[in-house]
Amino acid sequence: xxxxxxxxxxxxxxxxxxxxxxxxxxxxxxxxxxxxxxxxxxxxxxxxxxxxxxxxxxxxxxxxxxxxxxxxx
Numbered sequence: 795x796x797x798x799x800x801x802x803x804x805x806x807x808x809x810x811x812x813x814x815x816x817x818x819x820x821x822x823x824x825x826x827x828x829x830x831x832x833x834x835x836x837x838x839x840x841x842x843x844x845x846x847x848x849x850x851x852x853x854x855x856x857x858x859x860x861x862x863x864x865x866x867x
Contacts, residue, residue, distance in 0.1 A: 800845055807840035812849045 796803045808816065810830035818824065834840065843851040
């Protein structure tokens with residue numbers, strides 16, 4: 795966990811409900827709770843940013859289970 799100016803960054807995924815709400819806020823399509831949970835469970839890596847305990851951003855690494863994740867140089 796990293797705390798900077800009230801922002802807390804962790805490598806923990808959001809809840810499925812938080813993920814759905816965040817998707818809605820950025821204009822992405824709505825998905826079922828079970829789909830959200832399965833996608834989070836199968837992410838290779840998650841990171842979240844919170845302010846005052848509220849989720850304000852996230853990122854996740856996804857893969858196809860076959861090719862290795864992209865390496866950035």
